[in-house]
Every structure is written in C-alpha cells, then in structure tokens.
Amino acid sequence: MAEARAEADSEGAAVTSPLDALAEAIESGAGLPKVARMAGAALHADVALIEASGAVLAVAAGSPSLERELLAAADGVTLIDLRVADEMVGQLRFRAAGELPEPAVLRMVATLLALEVERTRAPERAGEAVVGGFVSAV
Numbered sequence: 001m002a003e004a005r006a007e008a009d010s011e012g013a014a015v016t017s018p019l020d021a022l023a024e025a026i027e028s029g030a031g032l033p034k035v036a037r038m039a040g041a042a043l044h045a046d047v048a049l050i051e052a053s054g055a056v057l058a059v060a061a062g063s064p065s066l067e068r069e070l071l072a073a074a075d076g077v078t079l080i081d082l083r084v085a086d087e088m089v090g091q092l093r094f095r096a097a098g099e100l101p102e103p104a105v106l107r108m109v110a111t112l113l114a115l116e117v118e119r120t121r122a123p124e125r126a127g128e129a130v131v132g133g134f135v136s137a138v
Helices: 002-010 018-027 032-043 064-071 103-137
Strands: 045-051 056-060 078-084 087-096
Touching (some): 032 087, 045 103, 056 064, 087 103
Antiparallel strands (some): 045 056
C-alpha cells in the first residue's frame, strides 16, 4: 500500500480512493473531525459520531439543518453501534446521499471509526484507572 502511494506521489497527482483517504486521516492522527469528513466521503453520506455517553464527537454534514437531523436521528438517518470487542464505544449516524453503501464498505468504515473513537478515549480511561487505584489505596 505504501508502495502504491509512493508510486502515485512520484507521478505527481495522487489519485486516492475515499477509503484510502480515511485510512490516511486515521494513520496521520488527523483527529475525529477530519476522520468524520473522510468517513462521509467513503460512505457518500453526511455523518455524525456520537460517544457511548451520548456526547457528540464530530459531525460532517452539508448544512446546519442536516446536522440537526443527524443528531436527532430523524427519519432516513441510519444508526450503527460502534463496537470494539463487546464494548459499545459510540454510534455512527449517517444519511446516504443516494443508495446505502455496500455492506462490506459500511462494515469496514464502522470498524475503523470504532477503533478511532476507542483510541481517542484511551487517555480518559487511563486517568480513570489511576483515580480508581488511588481511591482503592486510600
């Protein structure tokens, strides 16, 4: 994959697929807002990432009204629980611009998003573990 990217870069204009752009955003640590935009491009949809607690992590929508519809889970918005192992880490909400994405693409994007949401929660969980250990020690 890196060879293909290097080859495309050496030719001048790199042509990347939306899935490649999503992977690049995650690999570079671009943050959830950019990852959400790239996921939206891969799904051809407006998307929202919601944490398991209900907090909005990122929204990539074409307008404020579309953003409100995603967050309200209005009619036509698809909801997918984001899971890592048996733990629900968040939710993907999206409204496709046309037909729903292929199931394999949707599953791959949801899996990548779940892992990225989980990764961003790691410092919070580590802090909670330290506090829990301190309280137990006292």
